[in-house]
Amino acid sequence: MSLDGKAYIVGAYEHPTRKADDLTVARLHADVAKGALEDAGLTKDDIDGYFCAGDAPGLGATSMVEYMGLKVRHVDSTESGGSAPILHVAHAAEAIAAGRCNIALVTLAGRPRAAGAILRLQPPNPDAPDVAFEGPFGPTTQNMYAMVARRHMHEFGTTSEQLAWIKVAASHHAQHNPNAMLPKVVTVEDVLNSPMVADPLHRLDCCVMSDGGGALIVARPEIARALKRPLVKVRAAAEAQKDSRGGRVDLTYSAAAFSGPEAFAAAGLTPADIKYASLYDSFTITVLMQLEDLGFCRKGEGGRFVADGNLISGVGRMPFNTDGGGLCNNHPANRGGMTKVIEAVRQLRGEAHPAVQVANCDIALANGIGGSLASRHTAGTLILERE
Amino acid sequence: MTTERKIPAPLTLPDTQPYWDAANEGRLMIKRCDDCGEPHHYPRDVCPFCMSTRTGWLACSGKGTVYSYSTMRRGDVAYTLAFVTLEEGPTMMTNLVDCDPATLSVGQAVRAVFKAADNGQAVPMFTPAS
Numbered sequence: 301m302s303l304d305g306k307a308y309i310v311g312a313y314e315h316p317t318r319k320a321d322d323l324t325v326a327r328l329h330a331d332v333a334k335g336a337l338e339d340a341g342l343t344k345d346d347i348d349g350y351f352c353a354g355d356a357p358g359l360g361a362t363s364m365v366e367y368m369g370l371k372v373r374h375v376d377s378t379e380s381g382g383s384a385p386i387l388h389v390a391h392a393a394e395a396i397a398a399g400r401c402n403i404a405l406v407t408l409a410g411r412p413r414a415a416g417a418i419l420r421l422q423p424p425n426p427d428a429p430d431v432a433f434e435g436p437f438g439p440t441t442q443n444m445y446a447m448v449a450r451r452h453m454h455e456f457g458t459t460s461e462q463l464a465w466i467k468v469a470a471s472h473h474a475q476h477n478p479n480a481m482l483p484k485v486v487t488v489e490d491v492l493n494s495p496m497v498a499d500p501l502h503r504l505d506c507c508v509m510s511d512g513g514g515a516l517i518v519a520r521p522e523i524a525r526a527l528k529r530p531l532v533k534v535r536a537a538a539e540a541q542k543d544s545r546g547g548r549v550d551l552t553y554s555a556a557a558f559s560g561p562e563a564f565a566a567a568g569l570t571p572a573d574i575k576y577a578s579l580y581d582s583f584t585i586t587v588l589m590q591l592e593d594l595g596f597c598r599k600g601e602g603g604r605f606v607a608d609g610n611l612i613s614g615v616g617r618m619p620f621n622t623d624g625g626g627l628c629n630n631h632p633a634n635r636g637g638m639t640k641v642i643e644a645v646r647q648l649r650g651e652a653h654p655a656v657q658v659a660n661c662d663i664a665l666a667n668g669i670g671g672s673l674a675s676r677h678t679a680g681t682l683i684l685e686r687e
Numbered sequence: 688m689t690t691e692r693k694i695p696a697p698l699t700l701p702d703t704q705p706y707w708d709a710a711n712e713g714r715l716m717i718k719r720c721d722d723c724g725e726p727h728h729y730p731r732d733v734c735p736f737c738m739s740t741r742t743g744w745l746a747c748s749g750k751g752t753v754y755s756y757s758t759m760r761r762g763d764v765a766y767t768l769a770f771v772t773l774e775e776g777p778t779m780m781t782n783l784v785d786c787d788p789a790t791l792s793v794g795q796a797v798r799a800v801f802k803a804a805d806n807g808q809a810v811p812m813f814t815p816a817s
Contacts, residue, residue, distance in 0.1 A: 424698060432697040432707075433729035436810045437782045438759065443768040446757035454755070454793040498757045498768075499788075546727035546735035547717075547777025549770050551755055674770075675780075 302536055302566040307393035308524035309532040309684065310403075311340025311517030312645040314623075314638075316479050318630055320411040320511035325357045326367045328409035328513045333368060336515035341527050342403065347517075349374040349401030351392055353384035355410045355513075355633040364407065374401040380539070381670025382580055382635035384408070385516070386680030389641060390537030392518040402520050409513025410633025430675075441582065442506060443498035444674035449585040450500055451551040455600065458588070460500055462603035464491035466584040467504050467627050469611035474624025476653040481508045482628040491584075505584040507626035507636070514638040516645075530649040531687040535663070536567035543676035553593055555679035556667055560594035563681035569663065571595040574683075576647040576658045577618060578640035578666040581625040582673075587611075590667050591618070594681065613656040622647065622656035637668035641682065648686040662686045692764040696806035703730050705744055710809040715747040715799045717777055728777035749799035750774045751813060758788040771797055771813050785814040 313335030320328060329352070337343060350372045356364045360377030364370075376391050378384060385408050392404035425431060452458045468488055474480040486504060494503040524531055540558035564570060571594060579590045588602035596618055597605035610616030623629045623643040626636040644664040646652045652661075664684050671677030699707050709716045719726040720734035721741040727734065734742050756769035767783040783791060784802060796816035801809040 426698040426700065429700070429731065430729055432699050432703065434780050436694050436697050436804055437768055437780050437812075438692070438695075438766055439768055439780065440759065440761075442761070443757040443759045447755040447768065447770060450757060450793065451755040495760075497761055498759045500757070544778070546725070546731075547729075547779065549754060549772075549778035551770070 303390065303393040303397065303534045304536065304567070305521060305533060306397035307518050307520060307534045309389065309516055309534065309645050310519045310524045310527050310529055311336040311342065312642045313339050314514040314642050315409065315512040315632065317512050318479065318481050318510040319413050321414045323411065325355070325410055326364065328411065329356060329364055329407045330368050332409055332513045332515035333405055333407050336405065336517050340517045340529060342517060344368070344370065346403050347405045348372050349392060349395055349404035351376045351388035351404060351406040353377065353388070353408065354379045355408055355635055372401070374404070380678035380680065382582065383637045383668030383670030383678050383680040384635065385637040385641060386666055386668040386682050387539050389516060389518055389534060389682055390539065390680065393534040393537065396518065396520045403523060404518040406516045406518065407513065408633055408635055408638035410635070411511040412634050413509050413511045440498070441672065442501060444672045445583045445585055446498035446501040448551045448589065448673050452585065452588070453500065455552055456603065458603035460492055461488050462607050463505055463584040463588065464488040465606045465608065466581070466587045466611060467491050469609060469616070470581060470621055470625045470627040472612045473622045473656050474628030476655040477624045477629055480624040480629040481510055482624070501583060501585070507582050507631045508628065509634065510630040510632055512630050512632035514632065514642050516641055532645050532648045533685045533687050534682070535685045536563045536683045537681065538562035538566065539678060539680045541676070541678045551674055553599070554589045554669055554673055555677055556590050556593035556669065556681060559679040559681040560667070563683050564595070567683045569683065573663050574665045575661045576622070576644065576664040577620045578644045578664070579620050580636040580640055580668040581621055581627045582636060582669070584627070586669055586673055587620065589673065590669065594665070594667060613658055619656070619658050622652050622658070635670070637670065637680065640666040640668055644684055648684055692766045694802055694804040694810055696804040696808055697810060702732050706730055707808060710801055710811055713801050713809070715749050715811050716744045717747055717773065717775060718742045719745040726776050728779045745775065748774045750816070751797050753783070753791065753793055753795045753797055754778050755793060756783055756791055767791065769813065782812045783814065784812045
């Protein structure tokens with residue numbers, strides 16, 4: 301839906317930690333909430349709406365509202381995996397437009413690295429109808445996304461070298477981020493020479509595993525204008541789901557093929573209007589799929605589009621993930637959506653690192669894919685504008 | 688591969704017990720809607736295409752082609768996850784077994800074989816047809 305002018309992102313904060321040995325998950329949520337409130341120039345008592353997903357411990361929003369001592373009149377625990385914070389921003393804007401809250405807090409946090417958690421797609425919930433028909437075969441995040449990459453290579457001639465350029469671009473950005481887990485610039489050869497994890501994906505095709513989190517504050521226009529921060533307007537948003545469709549498996553596109561066009565139509569914009577894009581980079585192939593599905597290039601041409609540094613800020617046509625993204629910076633709670641929105645806000649405010657700041661960045665996009673690209677997932681597309 | 692991968696037992700539910708019973712007899716079955724005629728997988732009581740509750744079991748030939756695959760090398764034993772498109776239409780998640788992963792390709796013809804999970808339940812997997 302068009303949300304143009306209904307709500308603004310007035311606060312954003314990313315936790316600097318990448319390994320939270322001594323911080324609980326609840327504490328991380330509170331820390332990022334505090335950081336975003338300070339960024340906005342607001343206090344806890346200003347919050348009357350709260351949004352979180354499955355990374356929040358306990359009974360969704362209910363438990364975290366208690367822990368943080370919030371008093372809210374609107375809660376939303378929409379769970380769509382890594383894309384959830386993008387949906388939350390859209391839902392917060394809708395709730396504000398509907399008069400259900402004035403200032404909404406969105407938090408995401410986790411400590412899978414400190415906890416030594418193993419990435420698993422399917423928690424063994426015996427009531428999930430798909431589990432019996434997938435669990436025996438050992439699907440993981442890595443080999444599921446690898447099957448998408450394999451099919452893309454088969455259909456369109458995409459190469460490992462082309463995918464590697466996505467990591468190379470992220471690393472060029474990460475070198476300027478003092479908090480990045482992998483700040484070293486890498487080459488295409490470095491990616492190709494890294495160990496094969498799940499072919500055709502190498503270790504450096506995969507995102508990092510990190511602890512940490514982030515928070516956003518979304519507020520109604522009058523409030524946003526009264527605060528001191530640059531105005532970042534929620535211009536449009538859309539969400540869509542895609543899955544194995546009863547066995548009609550097609551790995552050549554993602555749910556972003558639906559959410560992207562809907563968001564652009566609601567905004568009255570085209571991909572050519574986007575100056576900066578935050579794209580969920582769980583793997584290099586995830587970025588390539590989103591670039592195609594959102595319309596930054598035609599289906600099948602993603603490999604050529606990303607090659608030769610086209611995603612590097614100041615070098616290519618489509619600067620992406622200027623914080624280093626999940627591929628190099630962080631991937632808190634195994635969910636990339638929050639940091640995608642935060643870096644888009646930084647770019648629109650002109651507060652990205654000067655080495656990666658996009659000139660005249662007035663319109664930015666954040667897109668997330670939550671769940672598995674190779675089976676059931678939910679995409680969220682958010683278009684933000686500096687006013 | 689010299690070491691066999693331990694296959695986790697499927698967490699079966701009562702509505703699909705005939706699928707698992709057939710697998711134990713070396714037969715692959717999928718579901719088809721008696722109303723709209725569309726086959727689907729994973730099997731459901733409710734047709735995902737028309738929401739009819741009149742779905743029945745369809746015996747498959749066990750023949751299929753590789754839609755995509757990936758060999759996982761991170762654990763103790765390498766194994767190959769795959770999507771295989773059945774002759775009857777639907778594409779199913781499975782493993783490609785009893786083969787050298789380096790020789791596999793998308794579009795390759797495969798046939799069903801059944802491997803015992805760690806609780807003894809047979810699970811349908813695929814191997815190159817020739």
